[in-house]
Amino acid sequence: MKDEISEIVNVENLVYKKTPLMTDNILSYCPGCGHGTAHRITMEVLEELGIGEKTIGVAPVGCSVLAYEFMNIDMQQAAHGRAPAVATGIKRTWPHKIVFTYQGDGDLAAIGTAETIHACNRGENFVIIFVNNGIYGMTGGQMAPTTLPGMKSSTSPYGRDVHIMGNPLKMTELIAELPGTRFVTRQAVHTPGNVRKAKRAIKKAFENQMNFKEGINFVEIVSNCNSGWKMTPVHSNEWMVENMFPFFPLGDIKVDGELVNK
Amino acid sequence: MGELKLMKGNEAIAEAAIRAGVDAYFGYPITPQSEVIEYLMVEKPYETTGMVVLQAESEIAAINMVYGAAASGKKAMTSSSSPGISLKQEGISYMAGAELPCLIANVVRGGPGLGTIQPSQADYFQATKGGGHGDYHMIVLAPASVQEMADFVSKGFDLAFKYRTPVMILSDGLIGQMMEKVILSEHTPRWTDEEIIKLSPWATTGKPASRERNIITSLDLDPYRQEEHNIHLQKKYKEIREKEVEYEEIMCEDAEYLFVAYGSSSRIAQKAIKLGREKGIKAGLLRPITLYPFPSEAIRRLSQQVKGILSLEMSAGQMIEDIRLSVDCEMKVEHFGRMGGVIHSPAEALQALEEKIIGG
Amino acid sequence: MTEEIIIAGFGGQGVLSMGKILAYSGIMQEQEVSWMPSYGPEMRGGTANVTVILSDERISSPILTEYDTAIILNQQSLDKFEKAVKPGGLLIYDGNGISHHPERKDIRIYRVDAADEAGKLGLAKIFNMIVLGGYLKVNPVVELDNVIKGLKKSLPQRYHHMIPDNEKAIMRGMEIIYPVKGS
Numbered sequence: 001m002k003d004e005i006s007e008i009v010n011v012e013n014l015v016y017k018k019t020p021l022m023t024d025n026i027l028s029y030c031p032g033c034g035h036g037t038a039h040r041i042t043m044e045v046l047e048e049l050g051i052g053e054k055t056i057g058v059a060p061v062g063c064s065v066l067a068y069e070f071m072n073i074d075m076q077q078a079a080h081g082r083a084p085a086v087a088t089g090i091k092r093t094w095p096h097k098i099v100f101t102y103q104g105d106g107d108l109a110a111i112g113t114a115e116t117i118h119a120c121n122r123g124e125n126f127v128i129i130f131v132n133n134g135i136y137g138m139t140g141g142q143m144a145p146t147t148l149p150g151m152k153s154s155t156s157p158y159g160r161d162v163h164i165m166g167n168p169l170k171m172t173e174l175i176a177e178l179p180g181t182r183f184v185t186r187q188a189v190h191t192p193g194n195v196r197k198a199k200r201a202i203k204k205a206f207e208n209q210m211n212f213k214e215g216i217n218f219v220e221i222v223s224n225c226n227s228g229w230k231m232t233p234v235h236s237n238e239w240m241v242e243n244m245f246p247f248f249p250l251g252d253i254k255v256d257g258e259l260v261n262k
Numbered sequence: 263m264g265e266l267k268l269m270k271g272n273e274a275i276a277e278a279a280i281r282a283g284v285d286a287y288f289g290y291p292i293t294p295q296s297e298v299i300e301y302l303m304v305e306k307p308y309e310t311t312g313m314v315v316l317q318a319e320s321e322i323a324a325i326n327m328v329y330g331a332a333a334s335g336k337k338a339m340t341s342s343s344s345p346g347i348s349l350k351q352e353g354i355s356y357m358a359g360a361e362l363p364c365l366i367a368n369v370v371r372g373g374p375g376l377g378t379i380q381p382s383q384a385d386y387f388q389a390t391k392g393g394g395h396g397d398y399h400m401i402v403l404a405p406a407s408v409q410e411m412a413d414f415v416s417k418g419f420d421l422a423f424k425y426r427t428p429v430m431i432l433s434d435g436l437i438g439q440m441m442e443k444v445i446l447s448e449h450t451p452r453w454t455d456e457e458i459i460k461l462s463p464w465a466t467t468g469k470p471a472s473r474e475r476n477i478i479t480s481l482d483l484d485p486y487r488q489e490e491h492n493i494h495l496q497k498k499y500k501e502i503r504e505k506e507v508e509y510e511e512i513m514c515e516d517a518e519y520l521f522v523a524y525g526s527s528s529r530i531a532q533k534a535i536k537l538g539r540e541k542g543i544k545a546g547l548l549r550p551i552t553l554y555p556f557p558s559e560a561i562r563r564l565s566q567q568v569k570g571i572l573s574l575e576m577s578a579g580q581m582i583e584d585i586r587l588s589v590d591c592e593m594k595v596e597h598f599g600r601m602g603g604v605i606h607s608p609a610e611a612l613q614a615l616e617e618k619i620i621g622g
Numbered sequence: 623m624t625e626e627i628i629i630a631g632f633g634g635q636g637v638l639s640m641g642k643i644l645a646y647s648g649i650m651q652e653q654e655v656s657w658m659p660s661y662g663p664e665m666r667g668g669t670a671n672v673t674v675i676l677s678d679e680r681i682s683s684p685i686l687t688e689y690d691t692a693i694i695l696n697q698q699s700l701d702k703f704e705k706a707v708k709p710g711g712l713l714i715y716d717g718n719g720i721s722h723h724p725e726r727k728d729i730r731i732y733r734v735d736a737a738d739e740a741g742k743l744g745l746a747k748i749f750n751m752i753v754l755g756g757y758l759k760v761n762p763v764v765e766l767d768n769v770i771k772g773l774k775k776s777l778p779q780r781y782h783h784m785i786p787d788n789e790k791a792i793m794r795g796m797e798i799i800y801p802v803k804g805s
Contacts, residue, residue: 054468056334068477074466076333077479079356082326085318089330089338090466092314093286097334097468115326118319268646268655268776294661379661440684441642441657443649532682607687 019047023072032233034223037189041199055098056090058083062104063137081112084119087126100127106136109145109171123180123214127205133225141228145169172220176254182215183208184254188222190237222248265446271411271437272297274444275367278415280307283450285336286314288327293379294435295369298341321346325353332362333478335458335465337419341367344385355394359480363422367431369438372603380603381435386580389432390554399499401429402553404524408442436526508551509560517546522585523574524550531574533608558588570594570619623678625763630671631695636750641672646772647764648676656684669698734799748791755795
């Protein structure tokens, strides 16, 4: 028996290994949430590019406020919405380091709209990873700037009435129009295929940061919030495909500083 | 001896920052302190010392840029005036909580609200009692001359890094806009990357295999650990109160009456004392140089000697509370000050001393 | 020695720069100096003033309510500051545009028609130097050499070719200033 295990636990038979850039801490995210996967592929990209030792991450307020518990790199926790300003401060004073922010929709598209748009417009050279699940997960399921029309939340309990509550904001399309963004894409992590695509996009974003002096590289990940949406994980992913993707279509929006024609 | 120049207080802060080897200035224009960023943009220190100068989209963004740079061990600063400082309070509270060193220059103007652009000292409470949310203090330095505006930049950074805490230079439109001669210090080179890693091993500079990851945060959801952190902060403030008090006594040797005044009011008090002595009134001045920590001991000592104390501030009376606490309300302490951007004259200050303290 | 001066006129008349040159001149002869302007949007097109103090001692208040000398370049400033001159003090004014002339009897009053003179000389830009020259004739608080040194310090390099014109203007001011009788 013992011999069999040591036969299996053999370097040649290794097909998958947790990246050392993830800590051993147990993820605090709800089972079924996309954050864990988004964390993992981001850290895998840093490992594959060999830049873990020179990377500084910024996680502001939201479900990912504790990202520093899971990402085994130097991290700063920022005030709500301010991550792009914090990252500007780091990158401007440490231009040869790699810097990224990891922000949710409330953070990036509501309270931090000004910081996001201006960092993008200045053409700061860092990566923004934007996890959009259409709801305020951490505070218990309130309406987000990306909550869909008609979608229920604890502060839109009868569904988002756009005439009263305003429209959901497509920040990603908006910032793609700015001259300071280099690569703008929208991805998802609900299927293995999408995970691979999202990881390639994140890799391209970091490679761009390494290869160029200017330009934001922006990866939106449309994700589920099964707790906030009050659905099972499987159902929440189905609901995301049926409802979120038509409003927030996946794919590259801007590549190498040029808008992608659709 | 360094270079001698005639400069505005605001310009002196900017020039001193370049010379002190500051790594970054992030700011947003607001009267009466816009000369700080204007001067830096003209001087272009990014081409000489490598100092970053960036006009942010808001005061909020500027203080958060300072947060990012400071958390990575850099000497970063910002400046603003009252309404802008109110916007920065969130960031200052986060920096106090995360124990980040930085320098914030506040060139105070009259309030509340948009108020006026003229000088005021009505932000004493905001500066010395915390300002943002949570139990914290900044070290607060009160320059009374253009020379001190320059000198307090490197002094402020020394204290900020010694205690890992935000430090505020609390001046006002008078000191900011006034020109005086100033002797500028020699250039101190900016810290190298290696020096930063050695001086600030806590900073997020990229995690090598040889150490655990560095995390800069003010968050701890466990109340017991958060309490531990608060106890640690309070210990630090106690040490600051014990070691860093600074003040100046002017004509106190034979004083029968005492002005307590800081910054521009201390200048006006000195003229009032001169006018008073011409009339035979023996007044002196205690000028707090640090407002937090406050020179309570010195005031208590002088209260044994004088018959009364007049707090002179361009406000409705804020510092007077700290003076009264210093003397345990065992002595006559009154306030005089103009508000809303009006600067009291030396004659008014003397008259207030005569009416409220001597005759009162 | 302490000399407390207010210089007041319209924004654009060179009030602040005259004060600055005076302050720099004081530094050149190792005096303590302070220069405190009125500041803010009211300066643009409105009135501007600056308090300059030259002293052998540490300067206390940079803001004052009475002055040894008032140098006045428009009517509003004359109305405001004539009464702020200390008894026995000095008031210098440019008569251009003045309808209500100063009336005090307990101060020394001088007039320097610098605006007219600057027009004649084609030196409108350095009209304020004519005024400064007049002041230095009446009260030589700083030596001419130190004023020239002060000019060099306060003017950007690209304006240094104008220093001879400035000096000429100062000399002219010294010639045309005259005491107002009865004061």
